[in-house]
Amino acid sequence: MINRRTLWRGGLALSSTALLAACHHAWTLDAQDVSVRGHFPALQFQMTDVATGKIVTQANFRGFVTLVYFGYTNCPDVCPLTLAEMVKIIGLLGKDGPKLRFLFVTVDPERDTAPILAKYLHLFGATELVGLRGNAAQLSQFAKSLHADYAVHPAANPADYTVTHSAAVYVFNQHGKAEFICAGLSAQHPDIAGITRDLRHLIKTGAI
Numbered sequence: 001m002i003n004r005r006t007l008w009r010g011g012l013a014l015s016s017t018a019l020l021a022a023c024h025h026a027w028t029l030d031a032q033d034v035s036v037r038g039h040f041p042a043l044q045f046q047m048t049d050v051a052t053g054k055i056v057t058q059a060n061f062r063g064f065v066t067l068v069y070f071g072y073t074n075c076p077d078v079c080p081l082t083l084a085e086m087v088k089i090i091g092l093l094g095k096d097g098p099k100l101r102f103l104f105v106t107v108d109p110e111r112d113t114a115p116i117l118a119k120y121l122h123l124f125g126a127t128e129l130v131g132l133r134g135n136a137a138q139l140s141q142f143a144k145s146l147h148a149d150y151a152v153h154p155a156a157n158p159a160d161y162t163v164t165h166s167a168a169v170y171v172f173n174q175h176g177k178a179e180f181i182c183a184g185l186s187a188q189h190p191d192i193a194g195i196t197r198d199l200r201h202l203i204k205t206g207a208i
Contacts, residue, residue: 027201027208030194032184033171035208040170040178043068045142047105047134050114050121056132058176064101065203067182068170070148072108073120078167078186085185085192086169087126092196096203097128105132105142107150107165146170171202179208 029035043058043066058066067086071079083104090097104121106112112120117131134142143150150165169182179202184190202208 029180029208030191030198032182032187032191033195033198034181034183036170036178036181037208040147041145042178043172043176044145045132045134045138047132047138047142048114050118050131050133053114061101061103062176063174064099065174065199066172066176067100067102068105068146068172069102069168070105070107070143070150070165072106072163072165073112073116074108074161075163075165082167082169082185083121083124083129085190086129087124088192089196089199090126090128092192093200093203096200099203100128100199102126102129102169103132104129105134105139107139107143108152108163109133109135109139110152110154111161171199173202173206175206177207 043061046055046057048054049056049060069082071082073079086102090100090102093100104117106117112133114131114133117133121129121131148166148168148170151163153162155161167183167186169185170178171180171182173179180198182195185195198208
């Protein structure tokens with residue numbers, strides 16, 4: 001004989017699961033975040049972690065929600081602003097902050113030596129910030145995989161030394177799958193609360 005209480009409990013569990021699934025699929029990203037799920041390749045790279053001097057790959061960041069940003073330490077505005085806003089977000093995440101890693105990939109490795117990049121990121125005071133440096137081939141391959149643009153024009157005069165780069169932050173889930181792009185962190189008035197909600201949701205559910 002079927003136990004009605006058991007059947008009811010099973011039905012409740014099924015309903016709860018269905019409800020959670022519906023909520024999961026109904027998630028709406030903040031207006032400054034753009035879904036790229038299914039349109040970008042999985043995270044893949046090989047570079048040097050400037051804090052340790054060790055070669056790292058995407059495998060070293062499995063289990064973390066991983067953000068990728070291409071920049072350089074001599075950037076006068078966009079890079080420091082993006083990092084400062086990212087540190088605010090990490091603070092707002094509270095206990096979920098350590099479950100995230102922000103990979104700052106230098107597009108200017110000639111000037112951004114390992115000590116310089118490590119010191120630069122240390123100034124922002126968040127251990128979740130990871131400096132990555134690679135050779136020309138490693139950098140080009142990594143940037144190309146994410147359709148990120150950059151260009152470096154060296155010059156003897158520092159005033160004439162120019163660097164351009166994409167300002168987007170690429171967000172990957174704990175399994176290295178691309179989820180969305182933060183396009184507004186360097187905006188004049190970024191929606192920090194909205195971006196934080198999206199990252200917290202990803203940290204807790206593993207997908208958007």
